[in-house]
Amino acid sequence: xxxxxxxxxxxxxxxxxxxxxxxxxxxxxxxxxxxxxxxxxxxxxxxxxxxxxxxxxxxxxxxxxxxxxxxxxxxxxxxxxxxxxxxxxxxxxxxxxxxxxxxxxxxxxxxxxxxxxxxxxxxxxxxxxxxxxxxxxxxxxxxxxxxxxxxxxxxxxxxxxxxxxxxxxxxxxxxxxxxxxxxxxxxxxxxxxxxxxxxxxxxxxxxxxxxxxxxxxxxxxxxxxxxxxxxxxxxxxxxxxxxxxxxxxxxxxxxxxxxxxxxxxxxxxxxxxxxxxxxxxxxxxxxxxxxxxxxxxxxxxxxxxxxxxxxxxxxxxxxxxxxxxxxxxxxxxxxxxxxxxxxxxxxxxxxxxxxxxxxxxxxxxxxxxxxxxxxxxxxxxxxxxxxxxxxxxxxxxxxxxxxxxxxxxxxxxxxxxxxxxxxxxxxxxxxxxxxxxxxxxxxxxxxxxxxxxxxxxxxxxxxxxxxxxxxxxxxxxxxxxxxxxxxxxxxxx
Amino acid sequence: xxxxxxxxxxxxxxxxxxxxxxxxxxxxxxxxxxxxxxxxxxxxxxxxxxxxxxxxxxxxxxxxxxxxxxxxxxxxxxxxxxxxxxxxxxxxxxxxxxxxxxxxxxxxxxxxxxxxxxxxxxxxxxxxxxxxxxxxxxxxxxxxxxxxxxxxxxxxxxxxxxxxxxxxxxxxxxxxxxxxxxxxxxxxxxxxxxxxxxxxxxxxxxxxxxxxxxxxxxxxxxxxxxxxxxxxxxxxxxxxxxxxxxxxxxxxxxxxxxxxxxxxxxxxxxxxxxxxxxxxxxxxxxxxxxxxxxxxxxxxxxxxxxxxxxxxxxxxxxxxxxxxxxxxxxxxxxxxxxxxxxxxxxxxxxxxxxxxxxxxxxxxxxxxxxxxxxxxxxxxxxxxxxxxxxxxxxxxxxxxx
Numbered sequence: 001x002x003x004x005x006x007x008x009x010x011x012x013x014x015x016x017x018x019x020x021x022x023x024x025x026x027x028x029x030x031x032x033x034x035x036x037x038x039x040x041x042x043x044x045x046x047x048x049x050x051x052x053x054x055x056x057x058x059x060x061x062x063x064x065x066x067x068x069x070x071x072x073x074x075x076x077x078x079x080x081x082x083x084x085x086x087x088x089x090x091x092x093x094x095x096x097x098x099x100x101x102x103x104x105x106x107x108x109x110x111x112x113x114x115x116x117x118x119x120x121x122x123x124x125x126x127x128x129x130x131x132x133x134x135x136x137x138x139x140x141x142x143x144x145x146x147x148x149x150x151x152x153x154x155x156x157x158x159x160x161x162x163x164x165x166x167x168x169x170x171x172x173x174x175x176x177x178x179x180x181x182x183x184x185x186x187x188x189x190x191x192x193x194x195x196x197x198x199x200x201x202x203x204x205x206x207x208x209x210x211x212x213x214x215x216x217x218x219x220x221x222x223x224x225x226x227x228x229x230x231x232x233x234x235x236x237x238x239x240x241x242x243x244x245x246x247x248x249x250x251x252x253x254x255x256x257x258x259x260x261x262x263x264x265x266x267x268x269x270x271x272x273x274x275x276x277x278x279x280x281x282x283x284x285x286x287x288x289x290x291x292x293x294x295x296x297x298x299x300x301x302x303x304x305x306x307x308x309x310x311x312x313x314x315x316x317x318x319x320x321x322x323x324x325x326x327x328x329x330x331x332x333x334x335x336x337x338x339x340x341x342x343x344x345x346x347x348x349x350x351x352x353x354x355x356x357x358x359x360x361x362x363x364x365x366x367x368x369x370x371x372x373x374x375x376x377x378x379x380x381x382x383x384x385x386x387x388x389x390x391x392x393x394x395x396x397x398x399x400x401x402x403x404x405x406x407x408x409x410x411x412x413x414x415x416x417x418x419x420x421x422x423x424x425x426x427x428x429x430x431x432x433x434x435x436x437x438x439x440x441x442x443x444x445x446x447x448x449x450x451x452x453x454x455x456x457x458x459x460x461x462x463x464x465x466x467x468x469x470x471x472x473x474x475x476x477x478x479x480x481x482x483x484x485x486x487x488x489x490x491x492x493x
Numbered sequence: 494x495x496x497x498x499x500x501x502x503x504x505x506x507x508x509x510x511x512x513x514x515x516x517x518x519x520x521x522x523x524x525x526x527x528x529x530x531x532x533x534x535x536x537x538x539x540x541x542x543x544x545x546x547x548x549x550x551x552x553x554x555x556x557x558x559x560x561x562x563x564x565x566x567x568x569x570x571x572x573x574x575x576x577x578x579x580x581x582x583x584x585x586x587x588x589x590x591x592x593x594x595x596x597x598x599x600x601x602x603x604x605x606x607x608x609x610x611x612x613x614x615x616x617x618x619x620x621x622x623x624x625x626x627x628x629x630x631x632x633x634x635x636x637x638x639x640x641x642x643x644x645x646x647x648x649x650x651x652x653x654x655x656x657x658x659x660x661x662x663x664x665x666x667x668x669x670x671x672x673x674x675x676x677x678x679x680x681x682x683x684x685x686x687x688x689x690x691x692x693x694x695x696x697x698x699x700x701x702x703x704x705x706x707x708x709x710x711x712x713x714x715x716x717x718x719x720x721x722x723x724x725x726x727x728x729x730x731x732x733x734x735x736x737x738x739x740x741x742x743x744x745x746x747x748x749x750x751x752x753x754x755x756x757x758x759x760x761x762x763x764x765x766x767x768x769x770x771x772x773x774x775x776x777x778x779x780x781x782x783x784x785x786x787x788x789x790x791x792x793x794x795x796x797x798x799x800x801x802x803x804x805x806x807x808x809x810x811x812x813x814x815x816x817x818x819x820x821x822x823x824x825x826x827x828x829x830x831x832x833x834x835x836x837x838x839x840x841x842x843x844x845x846x847x848x849x850x851x852x853x854x855x856x857x858x859x860x861x862x863x864x865x866x867x868x869x870x871x872x873x874x875x876x877x878x879x880x881x882x883x884x885x886x887x888x889x890x891x892x893x894x
Contacts, residue, residue, distance in 0.1 A: 253778055286637030287579045290601035291780050295633050451601070458783070 004267045005031045005238075006493040008258055009465065010245045010283070011274035011427065013041025017228040017239070018477030019272050019465040021058060022484035024235035028493050031266060032237055033258070035244030040225025041274070041426045042433070043475050047308055047417060049361045049370040050330060051215040051224065052207055056477045058234075061227040063215040067329040070182035071403050075321040078178045079329070082213060083107070085179055088322055095174040102173050107212055109158050110205035112146045115139075117209065117471035120482050121444040121453045163440065166204050167195040167337055176336040184341075185334035185357045189374050190433035190473065192303040194344030195337050199440040206438060206472070214330050218364050224475060248273075248284040248462065255284075255461030270493040272483055273457070274466035276302065276429035276436070277448050280457060289458045296449040300468075301439060304419030304431030305347055307376040309396050311369040312412040316362070317404040331360040333399055343375050350381035352392050358399060371396055378419040378430050389416050434473025435466055447472060455483040461492050511536040514561050515650045515708035519716070523726055530729060533626070533646075535562035538728035545831075547731035551694055552832050552881075554723030555656035557715060558732060560700065561708060565649050566631055568619040570640035577611065577619060580634045582763050582785070584776040590615045593677045593689050597763050597771060599781030603788055604751035604760025606630065607744055610691060612679055620645065624744040625753065634780070650708030654715065655698030655735075658722040660891035663688075663699065665718040671699060672890045686711070693732060695739025695879055696886050737826050738833060738881035740799050742766060747797060747825040747839050761841075765793040796847030797825070799880065802836040802856050803871035805829055811856045813840055817870050821846040824856065830880055837880045838873075851875040 007023050009016045012034035020030045042048055051063060068080040069088060077088040083103035085096045093099070116122065122139045147155050161169055166187040170180035184195040187204035194200075217224050229239055244261035248271055257267035273280040277297040281289050289297075319327045334340050334357040343357045359372040373396055382388055393416050401407045419431030428435050436448045445453045448468040455463045455470075465483035467473040487493050514520075514535045526540040537559070540547065550556045568577060578585050581596040588594040590613050597608045609623030621627070631642045654662065663671055670682050671690070679689040685703055692698035703711055718724065736743065744750050751760030762785060763772050772785060802808045802824075809827040812820055822842030830837045838856075840847070846854065855870040885892055 253783070282637075287575060288778050290783075291580065291630070291634045292601040294636060298636065 003031065003264075005029045006268060007031075007270040007272060007487065008033065008266055008268040009237075009272045009274065010258070010280075011035075011041060011466065012039040012229065012239055012241065013274050013426070013466065014043045014225065014228045014475050014477050015466050015480035016041070016272070016274035017225075017232045017237075018056060018480030019274070019484040020237040020239070020480075021228070021232040021235045022481050023487065023493060024232060024237040025058075026488055030232075030237040031268070032232065032239040033243045033245050033260060033266070034239065034241045035261070035427070036425070037242045038225075039229040039239060039241060040222060042422070042428060043221055043225040043228070045220045045222050045363070045370070046310060046415070047422060047426070048221045048475070049216070049363060049372070050359075051217060051475055052212070053210045053474055053476045055224070055227065056481065058231040059224075059227045059477070060231075061223045062218040064218055065213050066216045067326070068182060068214060068332060069322065069326055069329045070178035070332045070334060071319070072178040073335055073402070076178075077321050077326075078182070079326065080179075080182060082211070088326055093179065095177075095179055098174045099179055102170075103208075103212070105154070105157070106205055106208050108150070108154075109162075110209040110212075112143065112150075112158075113205060114209040115143060115146065116444060117476075117478055118482075120455065120486055121447065121470045161201050163198065164201050165196050165198050166200040167341060169201050170195070170337055176338055178332075178335055181334035181336045181340060181357075182332050184337040185332055185359070185374065188340065188344065189357075189359065189372065190306050190438075192301070192305050192347065192437055193439075194341040194375075196341050202440065202443070203438050206474075216330075216361065216364065220363055220366075228477065245283060248280075248459075250284050250288050250459050250462075253288070253459055255459055258283075268493070270461045270463065270487050272463045272465040272480075272487065274464075274480065275427050276300070276466065276468050277452060277457070277464060278429065279427060280462070280464060284459055284462060293451060293458060296451070300429070300448055301437040301442060302430040302432040302435060302468075303437065304378045304422060304428070304433070305375050306422075306431075306433055307373040307392065307419060308417040308422070309369075309371040309373060309393060310415040311371065311397070312414070313367040313369065313410045314412050315367060315410050317369070317407045317410055319404045328362055328364075331358075331403075333358040333360070333403070340374075347375040347377045350377050350379065352376065352380055352388065352395070354395060356395065356399065358396065360400060369400070371400070376419060378423065384418055384420055389418070392416065392418075429468065433467075435468035436472075438472050443472065444470060455486040456490070463487055514559050515705050516559050516561075516652075516712045519709070519712055520559070520726065526728070528728065532562040532729070533564065533624075537562055538726070540728040540730050541726050544728070544730045544734070547725060547727035548734050548831065550723060550725035550727065551656050551696065551731060551735050553657065554725060555654060555658040555662050556725050556727045556731075557712065558653045558655070558727050558729075559651070559708075559712075560653045561650040561705065563622050563646070563651060564624065564626055565645040565651075566621045566627060567643040567645050568621060568631070568635070568640055569617060569643075570638070571617055572638040573617050573619055573640045576635050576638035576640045577621075578776060579779050580631075581611070582768075582773065582779055582781070583771040584773040585611060585613075586776070588613050591679050593679050593691050595771070597766075597768055599763065599785070600751050600760070601781055601784065602751075602760065603762045603781035603784035605748055605763060605766060606752050607750050608742075612687075612689060614679070614687075620649075622651075625750050630752070648705050650703055650705045650711075652701045652708065652711060652715070653692055653698065654701060655692045655694045655696055657697050657885055657892075657894040659698050661893050662715065662718050662722040662724060664893075665722065666714055675889045676887055693739070693741060694735040695741070695881050696735065696883065697888075697891055698886075733826075734828050734830075735881070737828050737837060737839065738830050738879070740839070740879035742797060742839060743826065747841070761795060761797070762788055762793065764788055765795045766797045793844050793848070795822075796842050796844055798840055798842060798847040799876040800824070800838045800840050800854075800856070801874045801876050801880075802827070802838055802858075803873065804858060804869070805836055806858050806860055807836065808838050808856045808858050808871075811838075811858055813842060813846075813873065814855045814857065814870065815846055815850070816853050817855050821854070833880045835880060837876075840873075847875065
């Protein structure tokens with residue numbers, strides 16, 4: 001069986017689907033191949049639960065904005081919404097003003113940087129003599145002007161904090177506690193980093209780049225994946241689930257198509273891969289790439305650190321000090337910035353966290369706690385035996401039970417996904433949320449790594465379109481969309 | 494440790510200074526010049542007696558030089574050929590077992606990392622000999638291939654026997670089995686003794702490879718046939734003269750190995766060094782291919798060329814001018830060639846000079862006349878053939894001199 005397309009997309013995660021939708025909207029025939037029997041990749045109920053960014057145009061699903069509640073051991077929980085902080089009891093929070101100022105500042109800075117996320121990272125490798133080079137220069141100039149427009153004191157502040165760590169940033173403004181703890185945990189969730197790690201202000205800004213509001217898909221995360229798929233299908237893309245790609249066919253340094261797990265062969269002059277750089281290289285064959293490129297892909301920092309625990313309940317749990325409505329918020333266990341930093345320590349040494357920071361959500365209409373556990377190593381020293389899985393599950397339940405007495409009696413079943421499980425199920429390198437650590441050295445023109453930033457991937461016609469590409473992780477569809485734009489710009493498909 | 498290095502089990506035994514090579518005790522006995530250099534951490538003779546005697550021995554008799562300090566790597570495995578072909582710029586599938594090939598390899602930007610000789614023992618067994626330490630690079634290049642890389646730098650010794658009477662001496666030493674070996678042939682002449690008809694002199698010569706521990710005995714075996722073949726041990730100064738005559742470039746002299754250069758833009762591509770014929774764009778992907786294809790389109794930035802320079806003064810380091818005005822390059826290696834009776838040089842010129850533009854070029858030479866310096870602009874001529882070429886180097890069987 002042999003089929004011909006203008007482009008083939010490997011993987012039907014949201015980025016693969018987003019790339020397919022963009023290409024199809026430009027009249028290209030596109031085939032999306034997904035190894036699993038369903039679309040969505042990481043955007044599924046089992047693995048994710050919230051959105052931090054608006055859905056791209058053409059992707060339609062029901063969402064509603066929810067509050068964030070940072071739980072406090074002393075019962076004085078803090079409610080956060082759009083930069084406003086107060087106690088759950090309704091009392092004013094003493095640091096509300098400092099928080100508001102800081103939040104507004106970070107959102108402004110983040111919006112500025114967001115202009116860089118909307119297309120391929122700026123680069124001046126084309127020189128200033130070509131039209132393309134001048135266009136690049138004008139984009140950088142736009143950022144420069146934006147920074148200048150902040151005014152001198154703000155510009156100074158922007159440049160001062162940009163590369164620093166979130167620990168210092170937060171504790172310069174307010175005393176430690178659940179309020180800065182919430183921001184610190186948001187800065188490092190999904191990352192192999194603690195609040196004291198350099199570059200965590202940048203990751204916090206990345207999280208806040210669309211204002212920092214948090215939305216819950218009312219029909220569950222699966223509806224988001226379906227919405228992406230529907231948008232792609234509507235544009236005319238052909239999505240085939242249960243068909244994995246076994247190899248990318250390369251001849252004379254040009255992509256010809258792919259071979260598939262059902263023994264077939266699909267031909268296309270452009271292949272977009274939402275897999276990681278190394279997996280993509282292996283599909284196309286290591287000899288097709290330069291030695292340095294392979295070395296960089298091998299050394300890419302992609303240590304997954306987030307586990308997901310789904311707890312099926314027999315009823316709705318009650319959180320001490322929260323109203324029924326408040327307990328439907330995004331609940332954080334991050335009692336202080338220092339606690340978040342300490343929670344990261346065991347991961348450095350391949351150990352399980354004893355007091356992890358957690359993000360807990362009760363999806364609408366379900367008696368289920370969806371918990372994201374930060375700082376869980378992909379490969380603990382002891383391995384992932386039933387014992388380790390049980391220990392981590394128990395640690396998480398005990399941590400939540402401290403705020404919701406009686407939770408244990410309501411549990412019907414638990415489902416734990418370790419970073420290793422996530423890697424296995426989705427193909428994400430290291431089970432990393434963002435496919436590659438969002439570190440300073442792996443962002444913008446060096447994302448995923450030097451020489452791969454413009455989605456092109458050595459062989460002519462081969463492109464990266466997953467979260468490892470610029471701008472990076474989270475359910476945005478942007479890497480996919482940008483990658484498709486580059487394919488069209490290069491005139492490959 | 495079973496090689497020339499000192500056992501480092503105790504801290505006190507960590508050597509300071511240079512390490513003796515496998516024949517150092519013999520060299521010390523015959524050295525009158527006491528002129529030693531550092532070659533990859535080993536003591537290596539610059540001159541043993543006088544550079545003139547040693548030079549003329551290479552061209553008129555036969556000479557022995559210990560090349561054991563050279564970096565040597567063994568590459569074995571079912572995918573050794575594929576792995577090396579992805580690394581070097583030429584198509585090594587054309588180097589058959591029992592043959593040696595000269596090769597260059599580049600970084601991803603098409604800049605030369607090093608050059609060296611690739612010895613093919615069998616379909617799946619190679620040795621790479623080169624000037625720069627290449628272990629880390631080879632391990633990176635081997636990743637993803639079914640090959641094993643072994644650093645043989647300190648376990649294999651090599652002796653280079655070069656000069657017109659080399660064959661006669663080997664014959665006298667009982668190694669006449671090399672008689673039918675053509676240039677670049679490689680053969681196991683005796684168990685554990687591999688001989689290749691290779692060298693860095695452009696003349697008749699052989700390189701003999703054996704275990705580090707056997708190298709001394711091999712030296713003695715050849716040395717016993719010293720008379721009547723005029724065998725002389727030589728240092729690297731004389732060798733440098735003959736390699737310039739042969740038109741061979743030297744790493745860190747005529748080009749800067751790109752991985753050791755810390756300044757941007759110091760690397761040179763094979764096309765810029767004049768090795769277009771050793772870049773095979775049709776063989777499939779190799780490191781730096783995409784960058785080299787681009788450079789093939791846009792043209793090289795430099796040309797490494799051979800020059801004949803007016804006058805007698807070696808023009809080492811001289812600047813080259815176009816129309817006596819515009820500075821267009823510099824000399825990288827130069828000698829007065831006693832055999833060619835010409836003032837010769839290798840030089841790097843900025844393109845298009847040395848490429849399309851080869852006329853009206855001048856070298857700036859400084860001459861010290863009994864305490865008074867004089868600056869002269871002497872005419873230079875671009876040469877394409879090696880300065881020294883003699884068909885005795887290629888005759889098979891080799892002629893008995």
